Amino acid sequence: MMVEADTIDKIWEADRLERRQDADFLYNFITGEISKRRNRGKRSSYSLNVDASWGGGKSFFLARFGKQAETRGHVVAYVNAWQDDHTGDPYIAIMAAIDRAFAPYVKKDTAVEKAMRVLKSDGGRIALNVASGAVRSLAKKHLDLSAGDILREDDNSSFAEEVADAVIEKSIETGSAEIDKLFNRALDAMIKQFQQADKAIHSFREKLAAAVKTLDGTQAGRKAPLFILVDELDRCRPSYAVHLLERIKHLFEVDGVAFIFATNSQQLQHSIAGAYGQGFDGFTYLKRFFDRTYVFSEISLKRRVEELCSVIDTEKANVPYDDMVEFISSGLSAYHLNLRASEQILEMIEVTISAWPHESPIDMILLFPLCASFYQSGIVDWQSARENMPNSWHLGDVKWTLNVKDAFSLAIARFMSLEKIQQYLNTNEQGPIKDYLGRTFGHEISPRQKLSEPSIQIEISQLVANAGRLLQPVETAKSYERDI
Structure with missing residues (x-):
């Protein structure tokens, strides 16, 4: 314990804004919440947003929090959202971060290696194009967004767009009598794609939870929760920021995983509201993704x-x-x-x-x-x-x-x-x-x-x-x- 304390002291040596006390509190709070949820038979994941203005030391805090968690026996994955927002789908960036975090322990323990191999194999079966096109076209209707808002997020033609194009082109050739049949077949195809993607997502979440569970009591010497730290989200393209939050919500919130976001929440909600048009409630929308928000104290x-x-x-x-x-x-x-x-x-x-x-x-x-x-x-x-x-x-x-x-x-x-x-x-x-x-x-x-x-x-x-x-x-x- 003395060695651990000395190591943590060194981690926070450059802490001029006194953020270590925040880190100690939040670490104990998150691990306590996950343990409480697990004991009550609920999903033992947690998602926390650390809110501070620009210059408030968010990135410094997140990096040191991660090192401190590693010192205490956790696996920590780092995601720089702004650095990765050139990718078409945040799923890839998040999976890459998890893969990097697990890599040292895969070599040490066969159980961890097997769990990660199954996870990546299962995750590879998720139809990303379907999930970003047809599935989102159906699911996002619940957010009262227009089809144009949804489809415009994809760089490539989505499945839904291709269906619409085919219906229009075919209706010109065959006349209005065939339109109803074409739409019915298109809807059947979209529902089938949705069901396949939903099944793949469910399986992926199970495999991720299993991979995290192998950390406890194995030769790897690690313990749950797996911490995934997401920085610079408020600097991303609004569409990418939203997509990343949705990916995390639907794919990665599983037993034994704790997410910590570091954001300027006011800037992020304005950015999201701007992306979806005047009148869109960015504040309420963001609350869907975070269990709690922790606001840094103002520094002198x-x-x-x-x-x-x-x-x-x-x-x-x-x-x-x-x-x-x-x-x-x-x-x-x-x-x-x-x-x-x-x-x-x-x-x-x-x-x-x-x-x-x-x-x-x-x-x-x-x-x-x-x-x-x-x-x-x-x-x-x-x-x-x-x-x-x-x-x-x-x-x-x-x-x-x-x-x-x-x-x-x-x-x-x-x-x-x-x-x-x-x-x-x-x-x-x-x-x-x-x-x-x-x-x-x-x-x-x-x-x-x-x-x-x-x-x-x-x-x-x-x-x-x-x-x-x-x-x-x-x-x-x-x-x-x-x-x-």
């Missing part, structure tokens, strides 16, 4: 900034007090920016710092307001950035308080000429702003330096504009301007 702004700053090369930046997290947190608070805006601004700062070509560090008091102004207006302009800056942004303590807007204003009024900066630094004026200018520009002033030249810090505006082009899709990019 500073905690999120710590997470985002971990990828910034702070060695290339000049920041007051040498504390990047504190400086950026104070700036985001002063601008009253929400979490989503904060993420985009931090991403722009990261890109700009990465592209900074000089040995001398880039100045954060100049960089942050320019990025914030760009986010708000779509314009990279020094004067606009100054006008948009809050007067209330102060750094330091009672003895050393720096008004960031004043420091920014004085810097951009002089940085076009190092001579102007030197003249200011040679004055008798004392205070935090002069200390700041000396730290930012003093290293550029030397006997060999042409004082008529501007500071290298003026290049920040061009880099921010370039960073904006890198981050924004072409079709939605705002206009970009640079200061002269």
Whole structure:
């Protein structure tokens, strides 16, 4: 047990958002629910949706939860829905994930190997084209969707489409007297296809449950439930997301299988509603697929900034007090920016710092307001950035308080000429702003330096504009301007 605890501690070493306590709770809850259902003679599967906004650490959580479950003796299958949504049918992606998860234990235990061989053989008999065409055409009528909505989901002609085409073509040749007979035969064929697919699905579910059951008490040393973790569902094509959920509901929810989805539920339900047309209730529709939804607690702004700053090369930046997290947190608070805006601004700062070509560090008091102004207006302009800056942004303590807007204003009024900066630094004026200018520009002033030249810090505006082009899709990019 001590070895297991040490391993789990290492799994969560990079947990800056304190998601481990969520993982511990959800693991105990899901295994407890499955055990309770099994003891009551009910189907012992569970489907949980973990809901968090973008940037809430869903993918990090899911990956660590999976490793923790593996450490505790479970087989874990990972499905990246967005990565796999190029496939025609999610069934293939899910089966591939299960096959990968079982592979190490197939070699260790003949019972597991046999169960998986039977499962794949049985699963291969599922008529995917029928299930995605005629079967769905019949079953989805219960969702009050139009035939056009259903048929449009298939890349290839479905069985139902072929029947309809044949009926129309034949009716032209034979006349209306034969239409009823043609439709009757078409319906008989569709019902037969439906029954065959339904039988194959039922058999597949039995074989999957049997394969999971072999994990308990075998040489493989694993135990139920089998965890299937599905990430990035809210980034998929709406039709693929719906298809994946339906595949899981009808094929994979069997005894001993636990699904955990990580989604931005609001985005996913809007996406699904958009796919099916105005008035479609995406929220109610999604509830059909999840037993429960677990909502991550909101993280503090500073905690999120710590997470985002971990990828910034702070060695290339000049920041007051040498504390990047504190400086950026104070700036985001002063601008009253929400979490989503904060993420985009931090991403722009990261890109700009990465592209900074000089040995001398880039100045954060100049960089942050320019990025914030760009986010708000779509314009990279020094004067606009100054006008948009809050007067209330102060750094330091009672003895050393720096008004960031004043420091920014004085810097951009002089940085076009190092001579102007030197003249200011040679004055008798004392205070935090002069200390700041000396730290930012003093290293550029030397006997060999042409004082008529501007500071290298003026290049920040061009880099921010370039960073904006890198981050924004072409079709939605705002206009970009640079200061002269």
